[in-house]
């Protein structure tokens with residue numbers, strides 16, 4: 248006798264489902280091919296997996312991703328440009344038993360706010376900073392930031408970033424890994440399924456480090472910005488595979504034993 | 511409480527903050543603010559609060575934003591250049607409806623304007639109290655925390671170099687806050703409720719509230735809040751001899767003690783001089799200043815700057831009587847407000863001169 252639909256459903260083992268509580272997967276107004284919603288979703292999925300969405304405060308930076316704020320189903324403070332780590336410090340010091348995260352862009356965290364991030368890491372503040380690095384101030388229309396690669400064209404470097412004029416970009420994950428207060432520092436990406444799976448593990452480790460009170464945790468996530476890069480949507484992931492990840496290498500730069508053991 | 515003690519202005523503010531249940535304080539060393547940092551560190555340690563010697567003024571004020579947004583009482587302080595650095599956040603913290611107390615530990619009085627108008631962007635005002643004694647510093651600190659929570663808005667205390675280092679007899683008083691409501695705006699993790707968002711643009715709102723406002727509307731909303739505060743926050747002032755005064759001296763903060771003393775000396779000589787001491791710098795005590803303007807022939811503003819409060823006095827009396835500026839920028843080497851201008855012979859001479867000129871029929 249053929250199975251009924253219900254019986255068939257029961258026999259299926261659930262291996263994956265859309266996150267229900269932590270992420271709202273409704274429509275957003277980002278450009279087609281933008282990588283930032285993927286980064287948000289990865290973070291949201293781990294929050295859901297850990298069951299901490301009602302015990303978490305997000306401090307958001309200012310960039311295109313600020314418009315994605317409705318995706319996250321948790322308490323939030325919208326901080327000023329670059330200042331999220333300081334705001335997060337105040338929150339975490341007052342509510343040490345809550346999870347605190349910041350989500351910031353490269354313009355926000357690296358250009359405008361690197362001092363805040365460095366000091367928070369040095370102080371070993373027990374929260375997690377997520378940097379969405381797309382090498383541009385996407386929101387202002389695609390201008391150079393402190394992470395724009397040499398030779399990369401932006402609205403303010405139409406001929407490509409010239410090291411003689413603009414200097415060299417900052418590799419934030421490596422920089423923060425050097426500080427003693429940093430418990431975990433890694434760089435992932437959302438340009439391919441393999442990269443996404445790997446990045447999810449990094450996000451998990453970072454939040455586990457916070458759960459276990461190990462200190463500052465940091466994950467830089469490379470995201471596509473086809474609009475800011477003057478590219479077609481399908482060209483951006485390939486550019487990241489061929490070029491961007493060759494300079495901003497993916498991987499973990501600091502993993503304490505406790506984090507590794509917990510993962 | 512109730513025991514007389516001999517302490518300085520910073521200690522009075524710090525201990526009062528602790529009594530008010532302040533849980534978080536962040537600042538960055540700069541004179542004459544540094545002494546308050548030392549006192550706050552000790553006072554908050556006693557009650558299990560957190561003091562952050564931040565790595566910059568920008569960090570300090572943003573930390574206070576985060577701490578205060580959780581519904582905990584928080585305080586910040588700085589002066590001069592620190593004031594400029596902090597204003598990026600301070601101006602937005604008004605829009606974000608963050609309740610916290612700010613101590614403006616000024617050098618002299620050159621920062622009346624920044625202390626009442628701010629130095630940032632957009633439409634905002636702070637409720638602002640200017641204590642003139644150590645006792646009042648303690649009392650107004652309690653009032654400041656209460657008012658901040660009551661109106662969910664930043665409140666400033668205008669202190670200064672002399673006050674921070676002056677040791678006086680004072681006592682800590684009880685303060686009734688029983689009418690304050692529960693903080694249904696605290697950002698503390700959305701346990702069993704709709705998530706809340708605290709935003710530099712819109713204050714605190716619930717996730718999903720789609721009544722997004724355009725920039726112009728937001729600025730209008732800020733103006734409505736400012737008008738509401740101006741009407742509903744009680745303005746305070748001390749007055750003397752307004753019944754018979756021909757000339758009324760207006761002065762605020764520690765410096766007003768010198769002005770009041772000089773007025774007393776001149777009255778002994780038979781001169782009809784009164785005084786008004788604004789205690790709230792904003793909302794400005796218009797009622798008392800208008801009362802002075804109704805009876806007196808002229809007003810004289812004494813402050814240690816080039817005439818900043820004069821603007822508020824003139825905007826209050828709207829030409830009813832002449833408003834003279836008899837202050838002077840502080841001439842001491844440090845600019846901390848201890849120069850010759852506040853020495854009594856100089857001050858009495860200045861008031862006498864204004865009084866006598868006023869008496870000469872035109």
Ligand SMILES: Cc1ncc(C[n+]2csc(CCOP(=O)(O)OP(=O)(O)O)c2C)c(N)n1
Pocket residue numbers: 283308309310311312328351352353354355356381383384385386387392
């Ligand atoms: C103090 C300040 N300066 C400048 C801006 C304008 N601004 C808004 S978003 C942005 C860039 C954001 O870049 P990034 O953080 O990389 O985010 P993206 O837009 O690339 O996602 C800038 C410069 C601002 N909001 N505040």
Ligand code: SF4
Pocket residue numbers: 276277278279280281282283311381385386471472473474475
């Ligand atoms: S400009 Fe770039 S970062 Fe912004 S939404 Fe478009 S693709 Fe995304």
Ligand SMILES: [Mg+2]
Pocket residue numbers: 310352353354379380381382383384385392
């Ligand atoms: Mg960017």
